[in-house]
Each structure stands twice: as C-alpha cells, then as structure tokens.
Amino acid sequence: MRKIILCFLFSVLAFLQAWAQSVSIIPEKIKRGDTVTIRYDPTGADAKIKPESLSVTIVFTYSTFYDLPWKMPMVKQGEIWTASFVAGRFATFATFYLQSGDQVQKPGPDQHYALKVFEGAKRVKSSLLHESYSLSAQIPKSPDLQERKAALLEEELKNNPSNYEAKVALLNTRMIMAKSAEEKLKFREQARKIIAAKLEENPTLPGNVNLVTMGYLMIGEKSRLDSVRSVIMRRFPQADISKDLRASIIAKEPDAAVRIAKLEALLKTGNHPDGEGSENIHKMLFEYYAAQKDSVRALLHASKLNARATPYTPQTLKDIATTLTASKIAPSAAIGYANRSLKIAEQWPVGIIRYFPEFGYIPSFVPDSVRRLTVAEAKSGLLSLKALNFLKLKQVDSAKKLADEAIRTSDGRDGLINSAEVSAQLGEHRKAFDILWRLLVKNPTDSLVLKSAKLNFLKYNSSEEDFRSKVAELEALEINQLTAKTRLLMMNKPGPELSGLVDLEGKPVSAEMMKGKIVILDFWATWCVPCMQEMPYFHKVFEKYRNNRDVMFMVVNSGSNNTIEDARKWVKQNPQYQFPVYFNNDKNIGEKVGFNVIPTIAVIDQQGKMQFRTIGFEGEILQKKLDVEISILLKRQIKTE
Numbered sequence: 265m266r267k268i269i270l271c272f273l274f275s276v277l278a279f280l281q282a283w284a285q286s287v288s289i290i291p292e293k294i295k296r297g298d299t300v301t302i303r304y305d306p307t308g309a310d311a312k313i314k315p316e317s318l319s320v321t322i323v324f325t326y327s328t329f330y331d332l333p334w335k336m337p338m339v340k341q342g343e344i345w346t347a348s349f350v351a352g353r354f355a356t357f358a359t360f361y362l363q364s365g366d367q368v369q370k371p372g373p374d375q376h377y378a379l380k381v382f383e384g385a386k387r388v389k390s391s392l393l394h395e396s397y398s399l400s401a402q403i404p405k406s407p408d409l410q411e412r413k414a415a416l417l418e419e420e421l422k423n424n425p426s427n428y429e430a431k432v433a434l435l436n437t438r439m440i441m442a443k444s445a446e447e448k449l450k451f452r453e454q455a456r457k458i459i460a461a462k463l464e465e466n467p468t469l470p471g472n473v474n475l476v477t478m479g480y481l482m483i484g485e486k487s488r489l490d491s492v493r494s495v496i497m498r499r500f501p502q503a504d505i506s507k508d509l510r511a512s513i514i515a516k517e518p519d520a521a522v523r524i525a526k527l528e529a530l531l532k533t534g535n536h537p538d539g540e541g542s543e544n545i546h547k548m549l550f551e552y553y554a555a556q557k558d559s560v561r562a563l564l565h566a567s568k569l570n571a572r573a574t575p576y577t578p579q580t581l582k583d584i585a586t587t588l589t590a591s592k593i594a595p596s597a598a599i600g601y602a603n604r605s606l607k608i609a610e611q612w613p614v615g616i617i618r619y620f621p622e623f624g625y626i627p628s629f630v631p632d633s634v635r636r637l638t639v640a641e642a643k644s645g646l647l648s649l650k651a652l653n654f655l656k657l658k659q660v661d662s663a664k665k666l667a668d669e670a671i672r673t674s675d676g677r678d679g680l681i682n683s684a685e686v687s688a689q690l691g692e693h694r695k696a697f698d699i700l701w702r703l704l705v706k707n708p709t710d711s712l713v714l715k716s717a718k719l720n721f722l723k724y725n726s727s728e729e730d731f732r733s734k735v736a737e738l739e740a741l742e743i744n745q746l747t748a749k750t751r752l753l754m755m756n757k758p759g760p761e762l763s764g765l766v767d768l769e770g771k772p773v774s775a776e777m778m779k780g781k782i783v784i785l786d787f788w789a790t791w792c793v794p795c796m797q798e799m800p801y802f803h804k805v806f807e808k809y810r811n812n813r814d815v816m817f818m819v820v821n822s823g824s825n826n827t828i829e830d831a832r833k834w835v836k837q838n839p840q841y842q843f844p845v846y847f848n849n850d851k852n853i854g855e856k857v858g859f860n861v862i863p864t865i866a867v868i869d870q871q872g873k874m875q876f877r878t879i880g881f882e883g884e885i886l887q888k889k890l891d892v893e894i895s896i897l898l899k900r901q902i903k904t905e
Contacts, residue, residue: 285308285309285310286304286305286306286307286308286309286310286311286312286369287302287303287304287305287308287362287369287371287377288302288303288305289301289302289303289377289379290303293380293382294351294355294379294380294381294382295351295381295382295383296351296352296353296354296355296381296383296388297350297351297353298350298351299348299349299350300348300349300350300351300379301346301347301348302322302338302346302347302348302360302377303344303345303346304320304338304344304345304346304362304369305343305344305345306343306345307343310371311369312367312368312369312370313362313363313364313367313368313369314364314367315343317364317365317367318364319337319338319364320337320338320340320345320362320363320364321335321336321337321338321362321363321364322335322336322337322338322347322360322362323335323360323361323362323363324336324358324359324360325359325360325361325376325398325401325402326357326358326359326394326397326398326401327357327358327359327360327379328354328355328356328357328358328390328394329349329351329352329355329358329379330352330354330616330618330626330627330628330629331352331626331627331628331629332349332358332629333629333631334629336349338362351379351381352626353623354620354623354626355379355381356381356387356388356389356390356391356393356394357378357379357380357381357387357390357391357392357394357395357398358378358379358398359376359377359378359379359398359401359402360376360377360379361376361377362377374402374403374406375402375403376398376401376402378395378398380395386423387420387423389423389424389427390420390424390427390429390430391420392416392417392419392420392423392430393416393417393420393427393429393430393433395416396412396413396414396416396417396420396433396437397433399412399413399416410437410440410441411441413433413437414434414437414438414441417430417433417434417437418434421434428458428462428475428479429475429478429479429482431455431458432455432458432459432479432482432483433482435451435452435454435455435458435483436451436455436482436483438451439451439452439455439483452483455479455482455483456483458479459476459479459480459483462475462476462479463476463492463495467495467496467499467500468496468500468503468504468505468506469505470505470508471621473492473496473505476492477489477492480492493509496509497509497510501533502533504542507530507533507542507545508542508544508545510530511527511530511544511545511548512544514526514527514530515548520552523552524549524552527545527548527549528549530545531545531546531549542568543568543569543571546565546566546568546569547565547569549561549565550562550565550566550569550584550587551587553565554587554588554590554591554593555591557591557592557593559588559593559594559597562588562591562593562594563594563597566584566588566597566601569584570584574625575611575613575617575625575627576613576617577608577611578605578608578609578611578612578613578642579605579612579613579642581601581602581604581605581608582601582602582605582642582645582646582649584598584601585598585599585601585602585605585646585649586649588601588653589649589652589653592656595653595654595656595657596653596657598649598650598653599649599650599653599654602646602647602649602650602653603650605642605646606643606646606647609639609642609643609646610639612635612638612639612642613627614627614630614634614635614638614639615627615628615629615630615634616628637674640673640674640676641674641676641677641678641679642676643670643673643674644670644671644673644674644675644676644678644679644680645670645676645678645679645682647666647667647669647670647673647679648666648667648670648678648679648680648681648682648683648686649682650666651663651664651665651666651667651670651682651683651686652682652685652686654666655686655689655690660690663686663690664686664690667682667683667686667687668683670682670683671683671699675702675703675706677703677710677713680699680700680702680703681700681703681713681716683699684696684697684699684700684716684720687699688720688723693720693721693723693724694720694724696716696720697717697720697721697724700713700716700717700720701717704717704738705738705741708738708739708741708742709742709884709885714735718731721734742888743888743892746888746889746892747892747895747896750876750889750892750893750896751896753876754875754876754896755873755874755875755876755877756873756875757873757874757875758872758873758874759868759872759873759874760853760856760857760866760874761856762775762778762785762850762853762856763850764848764849764850764853765818765820765846765847765848765849765850766828766846766847766849767844767845767846767847768828768831768832768835768845768846768847770828773818773846777816778816778868778872779872780814780870781813781814781815781816781870782814782815782816782867782868782869782870782894782897782898783816783818783867783868784805784815784816784817784818784865784866784867784868784890784894785818785820785857785865785866785867785868786798786802786817786818786819786820786863786864786865787820787822787848787853787857787859787862787863787864787865787866788819788820788821788822788862788863789821789822789825789826789862790821790826790830790831790833790834791825791826792862792863794862794863794880794881795862795863795881797881798863798881798886799838799841801884801886801887801890802819802843802865802886802887802890803840803841803842803843804887805887805890805891805894806842806843807842808891809894810842810843812898814870814898815894815898817843817844818844818846819841819843819844819845819846820845820846820847820848821834821845821846821847821848822848822853822862828847831845831847857874857877858877859877859879861879861880863880863881864877864878864879864880865877865878865886865890867890867893867894867897869897869900870897875893875897876893878890
C-alpha cells in the first residue's frame with residue numbers, strides 16, 4: 265500500500281513539475297536526425313512572456329546547430345507557441361532563451377535552456393565540451409565559471425578520453441584557475457605536450473595542422489604558429505602543405521620577377537608537382553600573367569584553379585572571368601568561365617560555410633530572401649561580364665542584350681557598374697549615368713560610382729553646376745533615407761544610471777547636469793585603435809552642436825586598462841579635440857548601457873531615455889548618422905513644446 269501511495273505522489277509531483285514548466289523540449293534526449301520541437305505555454309506557472317504577446321522568438325546564445333538561424337520565430341497553435349527542426353548530422357549542443365519584445369523567458373536568472381544531443385545513453389562527442397563553452401554566454405561573471413567549465417570538460421573526457429580539444433580546453437581552464445605561477449606553468453607544459461603529440465599524428469595533413477594551431481591559440485601562444493610552420497617546412501620539404509606555406513612566404517617578395525620565378529620553380533616540387541597543394545600558387549601566377557596580358561600563361565594557371573568541386577566553385581569561376589575581363593584579355597575564355605559559373609549559380613556560396621573533416625562542408629542558415637538576392641546579384645554580375653567581353657569581340661547586339669538582362673536581373677553593384685560600362689563604351693552616356701544613378705540612390709557615398717557617374721554626365725551635359733545640383737539632390741535623398749531608417753531604430757529604453765562618471769578633475773557627474781538635454785555618450789579607451797579612427801568624425805558632429813544648450817557631449821574613457829591619468833594625458837596630447845572628456849569608475853557600465861565592445865556611442869533623449877546605440881566603429885557614415893539622431897530628437901522636442 266505504501267508503494268502505491270509513493271508512486272501516486274511521484275506521479276502527482278511529476279505532473280506538477282511539468283505543469284509549472286512553460287518551456288518543453290521534445291525529445292528530451294535528442295539524437296542526430298531527430299525532429300526537435302520546442303513548445304512554450306504562456307499559461308505555465310513560470311511563464312514570463314504574456315499570453316497576449318504577438319510574437320515569440322527563440323534566441324540561440326550558443327549553438328552547433330549550424331543550419332538554424334540564431335533567431336528563430338515560433339508559431340502559435342491555439343495557446344501554445346511551437347518551433348520544430350531537425351538535429352543535423354553535426355549537432356552537439358545549443359543554448360537558448362525565448363524573447364518577445366522586452367519580455368524574456370529563461371529557466372533561471374543565470375541559466376539558458378539547453379539542447380543536448382545523445383548517442384545512446386551518452387552525450388555525443390564534444391557535446392559536453394561545447395556546453396562548457398556555452399557557460400561564458402550564460403554566466404560570464406559567475407565566480408565559479410571556471411570550476412563549472414572544468415567539471416563539464418572532465419565529464420567529456422570520461423566519455424571520450426581521446427578528445428584532443430577537450431584535453432587542451434581543460435588544461436587551459438586549469439591554467440586560469442591556477443593559484444601560483446608554478447602551477448600555471450605546470451598545466452601549460454602539459455598542454456604543450458598534448459599539442460606537440462597532435463602534430464606528430466600527421467604533420468603534413470592540413471586538417472591536423474589546423475588542430476595544432478588551434479591548440480596553441482587556445483592557450484594563448486599565437487607566437488608559436490610561425491614556428492610550427494617552420495618545423496613542417498624543414499622536416500617535410502616535399503609535402504604539399506610545405507609547398508603552400510612556402511608560397512605564402514614567396515608572395516611577400518617585393519621584386520615581381522624574383523617572386524614569379526620562385527613560384528614557377530616551387531610548382532615543380534612536392535609529392536604532387538603542379539597538382540595537389542598548388543592552388544594558391546596557380547592563383548598568384550594567374551593574376552600576375554593576367555596583369556601582364558600574357559593570356560596563354562594566364563589561362564594555363566586558371567585551368568588549375570577549379571580542379572576540385574567545392575561550395576566556392578561558382579565564385580572561383582566568376583573571379584577568373586572577372587580577372588580576365590579587367591585585364592582585357594581572352595574574351596572568349598572569360599565568357600566560357602562566366603557561362604560555367606552561371607550554370608551553377610543557384611549553388612552560390614552564401615553565409616558562413618564551415619568545414620569539418622568528419623562532416624564535410626556545412627553551410628550556415630541563410631534566409632531564403634537573402635539567398636535569392638545574392639544569387640540574383642551573382643547572375644547579374646556574370647551576365648554583365650559576358651556583355652563586356654562580347655563588346656570586345658565586337659558583337660554589339662549580344663552585348664546590349666546581356667547588359668539589359670543583367671539590369672533586369674538585379675540592381676547589384678557589379679552588374680550595374682559593368683552594364684553602365686557597356687553603355688559608356690557604346691557612347692550612350694546618358695543611359696550609363698542613369699544606370700549608375702540607381703546605385704547612388706541606394707548608396708550616395710559610393711565614391712567610385714560617383715566619379716564614374718560624373719564622367720558620363722559631363723559627356724552629355726558639360727555643366728558642372730548641373731552636376732553639383734544632382735549631387736545636392738543625392739545628399740538630400742541620403743539624409744531623408746537615413747532619417748527614415750534611423751527613426752525605426754529608436755529604442756525608447758530607460759536610460760542607464762551614470763553615477764560612476766567623473767570629469768577629469770574627479771568631480772562626479774550629476775543627473776541634474778543632464779536633465780532635459782540630449783546626451784551623447786562616447787565610450788572609448790586610449791589603446792583602442794577604432795576609437796581613435798572614430799574621433800575626427802565624432803568631433804565634427806560636436807563642433808556643429810557645441811553651442812546648442814540642449815545637447816551635451818560626454819566622451820567617456822571606459823576605464824578598461826586605463827586610469828584617469830591616462831585620460832588626462834591623452835587630452836593634453838590631442839588638443840585638436842575640444843569635446844569634454846570624462847572618466848568611468850563603474851565596472852558595470854557595459855551592462856547598464858548594453859555593450860562589451862568599444863567604441864560605443866549611446867544617445868539619451870531629453871526625457872532620459874536611451875534612444876540610439878552604436879557599437880563599434882562604422883566608418884565615415886558615423887558623422888551623418890549621429891547628426892541625424894540628434895536632429896530627430898531636437899525636432900521631436902520642438903513639436904512637443
């Protein structure tokens with residue numbers, strides 16, 4: 265009777281636990297080839313995303329399910345949100361949470377949901393290794409992060425004692441956890457022995473050598489990579505990998521004649537002369553002879569560049585056609601290569617394509633819309649290459665027909681530039697200008713296209729003033745487009761708490777100073793190269809608004825490996841910049857503002873809300889973008905007054 269009662273209680277407990285969990289993963293123990301279903305019940309006891317939400321998205325924070333998008337929308341069926349997919353032949357582990365707007369569903373504050381892949385009763389090889397990697401995304405600041413990583417890596421090695429990457433990762437983790445220099449050195453020496461032994465397994469197999477270099481990178485010894493290559497070339501001078509390594513060294517030879525002679529001689533060496541391991545040499549020689557307009561030798565080396573079919577073959581064929589066209593040689597051959605690429609253009613490489621010896625090539629997820637757009641742009645470029653070469657063969661009608669087809673196929677840059685060139689060569693300069701104008705409407709800052717457009721414009725209209733008017737029209741269009749795009753990016757998030765900021769005299773920044781103003785925060789550090797590249801563009805925006813009382817600029821030294829003295833010294837050494845500089849004492853400023861990379865610019869509106877955030881240096885466009893952001897907020901203020 266007692267057993268019956270216990271069974272009943274356990275059943276009730278299991279039911280209550282299942283009821284409490286709003287997220288379920290079916291099956292729990294995923295096997296490769298399984299259809300995996302993630303379900304979200306917004307009525308569950310732990311549900312954070314409300315039932316009335318219009319969308320729910322799976323956000324992967326770590327994943328080896330490479331063929332899945334990092335953000336996957338769920339579909340609502342009745343009251344339940346679901347998403348299904350197949351675990352690929354390469355899948356090992358993934359973590360995710362659910363999101364709907366600002367609402368986030370996690371199993372715990374420092375935990376994400378997990379997809380664990382099994383083979384029988386055990387996790388597949390590297391599943392626990394990859395779970396250890398995922399912890400950095402889940403609990404980056406946890407004091408026991410390294411201990412938890414180590415435990416998972418030890419479990420991985422129990423299941424797969426020969427897992428080389430897990431061995432190195434575990435020793436690297438122990439190096440981080442070491443309490444003394446001696447202990448750290450002990451683990452480092454153990455890692456070095458494992459990596460050296462890996463090299464000896466097959467020192468001339470590129471895939472194995474890649475694992476060796478990966479091992480040294482894992483333990484922070486990048487400087488050893490050159491010595492590994494030197495050892496291979498010294499011990500195995502006839503190996504194909506040595507040939508490829510030597511070619512990379514020869515490529516740095518400044519004297520072209522000497523470089524080419526060495527490459528030609530290198531081709532005749534190795535285990536497979538003129539064959540395997542020689543593609544890089546053939547590529548360099550092809551480009552050299554094409555530039556020298558030696559079509560016979562150029563085509564000889566071109567023929568060696570696509571011996572092996574790979575996902576990149578369509579691109580390789582197009583590159584050959586492009587080089588021949590640019591060099592104005594072998595037009596018939598260029599058309600032939602373009603035709604071969606067109607035949608397999610639907611297989612155009614899009615997105616990241618990984619390669620693993622045990623799994624082969626693995627394309628990453630790419631939305632169908634992106635794939636269609638990329639393939640169309642590739643086809644347009646290829647058609648326009650054919651058009652240029654038919655023009656060289658004096659087959660004008662074919663050239664015109666192909667150029668027009670390229671324009672209809674896509675408004676991609678290569679296709680339109682080449683098609684405009686066809687029109688220009690035929691003396692149809694207004695048509696050439698109109699084609700290039702389509703590109704400028706999309707990207708008004710494309711200086712190469714703008715230069716070509718001007719040349720064609722002045723061929724049929726000699727007025728410089730008229731062209732300047734067209735450029736002014738273009739600039740206005742650019743600002744309007746940028747403004748419309750920027751309005752959609754308004755965040756409307758509560759502004760960060762900034763009590764850790766001080767001026768360079770050490771006086772704290774008060775909330776009163778910023779009240780009712782647009783505040784532009786630029787986080788940087790003295791050692792940050794992109795930050796320095798950003799400064800001139802940022803300063804131009806500062807100069808425009810420096811006398812506007814409603815706008816406040818705060819260029820904040822992030823404090824990462826910097827002191828307030830470093831910031832003061834930098835200001836003295838850079839008198840060309842007049843904006844006010846501040847220093848950050850808050851270690852959590854990145855979390856508050858939402859960045860882990862500098863430079864980062866955050867724009868706070870007059871009500872104290874964060875409206876815009878730019879992470880990383882984006883180039884010259886930053887100046888116009890930041891100007892537009894400030895302008896939007898100033899105009900909004902005028903409307904509300």
